[in-house]
Amino acid sequence: MVSTNLSLNFPELIEVFDNIPDPILVTEFQADGFIAIVAANNAAVLHFDYTVDELMSKTLKDVTVQDIWEKMNKIDIQSFLEKKYAKFESVHIKKDGSKIPVSVTLRLLSLKNDRTLIINRFQDISDKKDIQTLLETTDQQLQSLFTYNPDIIFMLDENGVFININPAGEDILKYKTAEILKKSYTDFVHPDDRARTIQEFNDVLNQQTVQTKLKIIDHHDQVLQLDITAVPIIINNKVDGAIGVARDITKEREVKEKLLISEQRYRSVLENNIDAVLSFDLGGRFTYVNEATEKMMGYTEAELKGEPFIEYIVPEEKARTISEYSKVLNGKAVQYETCMFNKQKDRVYLHVTVIPIMVNGNLTGVHCIGKDITELKQYEEKLNYMAYHDYLTKLPNQHYFHTKIKEAINTAIEQRSHFSLFFIDLDRFKALNDALGHDYGNMLLKNVARRLKRYIPENAHIFRYGGDEFIILLEDTTKEKATELVEYLMNQLIKPYDLDEMEIVVTPSIGISMYPRDGKDRKTLIKKADNAMYHVKRTGKSNYQFYSASIHNRIIGNFELESLLRKAMDRNEFSLYYQPQIDTNSNKIYGAEALLRWHSRELGLISPNEFIPVAEETGLIVPIGEWVMKEACRQNKEWHDRHFPKFPVSINLSIRQLYQTDLVERLNKIIQESGLDPKYLELEITESMTMDTETTSLILCQLKKSGVKISMDDFGTGYSSLNNLKKFPIDYLKIDQSFIKDIAVNDDDRDIVATIIMLAHNLKIKTIAEGVETSEHVQFLKSQDCNVLQGYHFSKPLPAKDFEKWLINWNKNN
Structure with a gap:
């Protein structure tokens, strides 16, 4: 109410x-x-x-x-x-x-x-x-659809000019919206489709819905395929333009074209494929095999039909193969590798592509394409071998070594055992490689590798570490056993190598570190073995050395030595000592060898055996050698001016000096500035410097034209042979003192010296014997007609002033 x-x-x-x-x-x-x-x-x-x-x-x-x-x-x-x-x-x-x-x-x-x-x-x-709320929500949804749709949404006025386009249109067409709104749709259509598209636009203006595919050109002149649906915009019963949705189907079109081609080739793939093509029913039984399958497996199609394929898979691959096959039964194509037995029970490795057969949406069977990758697997094994082995020497390489030493450390920890590392570097290998070429260098490396493999025991492993470096890992050993092995290897490695009928002698420098005494990890052991080897190099080469703390200090000392060596010339710390050479016939002075000495302000008198290797390695030997040449010429000219007997002074050339491009010019300038007659200067080269016969011969001939004499030092210990001497303008052969030392007691050394003298004389080359220390040496050498003698029997090397006194006294008594 x-x-x-x-x-x-x-x-x-x-x-x-x-x-x-x-x-x-x-x-x-x-x-x-x-x-x-x-x-x-x-x-x-x-x-x-x-x-x-x-x-x-x-x-x-x-x-x-x-x-x-x-x-x-x-x-x-x-x-x-x-x-x-x-x-x-x-x-x-x-x-x-x-x-x-x-x-x-x-x-x-x-x-x-x-x-x-x-x-x-x-x-x-x-x-x-x-x-009202629904309308507002719908408007927002439509705006979101317009803004975030990945397909192009566009509006055209009745003249075909763009009046709106969404962000996807910018992305796909590569134009800014402001640029697009100034253009007609025909500006984007490929010429091939333009006439058809104009007609389709007119259909839309006649209130028809149009679905079409056409090619358009983007801002980068790329052709795109679009799938377009366009409808008229009708306001108050009047067509005011068109609105459309365009989907970029460029990639999809490409895929479809490829699929069409694939379908057309389907039967050819099955019947003529060089790879195995097989079909299975849903139970995994063979229903079809092509000819390639029969050849690969050795079975006929009749023998395989109805048989389950899994019975032919090798045992270790069955579980994984069943797992992959189950994916195909769920409608998914898979690719994987497996292995099966052929009729001869050989393993055949396969890369298979397994594809479900779908008919009207239902799985009816399975196709399988199998590529025989047995050779590839064998190639992979070969690649794996190559990854762990050196291609030249066939030895395990550095990569293999790093793996092996980890195993050795683990074994040593478990068994509380010891092992040693031998770091081997070939002496003068670079000189040989530079002189004879890489072919000879490679031949030598292969010969060294074969010799190492032949002589190492079963508990040793040899690796090529790089260049001319080798490493031996000797397991379950002691220092005593390591010493026995290294001395045995030294004796074997210094024996000559026959390289293409050229006899080459190369010596090793070997550094040794012991686990766990010198280190418990790979890097430390390698470093210390390398340090020990480096010490051998610096102290004369052709030897071995176990690592010790003192070696580290000496290596540091070598760097200090290098620093002082660089200052030595500026400080005038070098001097020349002279050792006389005696003519065996007249017993008169025949010549003198100038020998370099260094008296350091900080370290005192330093042996040439210590500083010469450092000078050679750093390149300081070149300016030092030039100073020696100048000083020897100056001193000899002074003696001549003071009316001492005239005789040649010999100086040693390093290999770095010999291969200087301006050596002859520098020599001529020094001789000219000193005023010395060039016949009183003798240049000594070592036998190892003559490996490159042609180059060495050319350089020596140019030096001879300057008027100097040439002698070959340390003959019999290097690479050369008497036959090659015919190619060189050699005046003297200096027989190495290692042969002279034991000629009184060693028949082999007497025979070698006698042979060298005889063959040298046949080549019209005079001989000089170094290291003459006893009257027995003098008597034997004179009996063999050796021309010149040099050694402590006559005098040790003397400073210039003392040499003058010795010379005066010698001349008085002879």
Whole structure:
């Protein structure tokens, strides 16, 4: 029943008011400014869900959302009073707190008793609001679809000019949106498709939906394939343009074309493939094999049909093969490698591609293409061998060594055993390689490798570490056993090598480190063995050395020695000592050899055996050798000017000096500046410097033209042979003192010396014997007609002043 604070005398009117379907409130302004509810129909009671009494105790503000109420109060009151009408939207609050959007219509009603009432009529607009929200959401969704769609979405006006395009259009066409909006769609269409596309656009303008594929050209002149669906834009029953979606199918088209070609070749693949092509049923039994399969397996198709293929797989591959095959039964193609037995029970390695056979979406069988990779597997094994072995010597290489020494360390830890590392470097290998060429160098390395393999024991492993370096890993050993082996190897390695009918002697320098005494890890052991070998190199080569702490100090000392050597010439620390050479026939002075001495300010007198190897290695031997040449010429010219007997002074040339391009020019300049007659200068070369016969011969001939004499020092210990001497302009052969030392007691040495003298004389070459220390030496050498003698029997090397005194005294007594 309607609740009202009004006095109404018309029951019929009240009944009508109570049954109006829209909620109606009658309100009245109060003195306190509130708007009181003075009447409400049944629809209003239901609308607010309050009881009659509860509703009548409320004000309009109590049942209206606060911010909406504030907006309502902003209505132009004067306009409402004049028009007596207002309409707006509001939000009511029901008893349970829920909110109802409403449309409010106000009517101002003036009564005869001077009361002014406001008729508030409401309409629930929840549905309208839901629709509005839906429209807003839909608009946002459409905007997201437009913005984030990976396909091109575009709009054209009725002239075909772009009026909108999404970001995907920019990405695919490689144009900015601003550039695209200035263009017609025909600007992008490939000439091949342009005429057709114009017709299709006209179809859209005629209110048709068009699906088409066409080629377009992007900003980088790349041709793309697009799949386009275009529909007309119709506004007020008029076509205003077109909207379209374009999907880039360039890659997809390429794939389809390839698939089409594949399908066309399908039967050829099956029947004529050089690889094995096989088919299986769902139980893994053979249903088809091609001719290549028959050849590979040795079975006919009839023999294989109906047999399960898994029975032919080698045992260790069965589990994995079944696992891969199960993937194919789930519709997935797979590739893997496996191995099977052929009819002869030989292993055949295969790379297989296994493909499900799908017919109308159902799996009906399996295809398999098997490529025979047996040779490839063998090649891989060969590559693996090559990765761990040196291609030249066939020895295990450095990579293999690093693996092996790890194993050796682990074994030594487990068994509490010892092992040793021999670091072997070939002496003068670089000189041989430079002189004779890499072919001879390679031949020598192979010969050394064969000799090492022949003579190492079973518990030793030989590796080529690099260049002319070899490493021997001797397991389960002691220092005593290592010493026995290294001395045995030294004796074997110094024996001559026959390289293409050329007899070559090469000596090794060997450094040895012991596990665990010298180190417990690979790097330390290698470093210390290398240090020991380096020490051998510096102290004369052709020897071996176990690592010790003192070696490390001496290596450091060598670097200090190099630093001091660089300062020696500026400090005038070098001097020449002279050792006389005696003519065997006249017993007179024949000549003298100038020998370099160094008296360091810091270290005192240093042996040539210590500083000469450092000078050669660092290249300082070149300026030092030039100083020797100048000083020897100066001193000999001074002796001549002082009326001493005239005789040649010999000096040693290093291999670095010999191969200087301007050696002859420098020599001529020194001789000219000194004023010495060049016939009184003798240049000594070592036998090892003559390996490159042609080059050496050319250089020596040029030196001979300068008027100097040439002698070959240390003959019999190097690479040369008497036959090669015919090619060199040699004046003297100096027989190495190692042969002279034991001629009194050793028949072999006597025979060697006698043979050298005889053959040299036959070649019209004079001989000089070094290391003459006893009267027995003198007697034997004179008996063999050796021309010149040199050694401590006559005098040790002397400074210039002392040599002058010796010379005066010798001449008096002879």
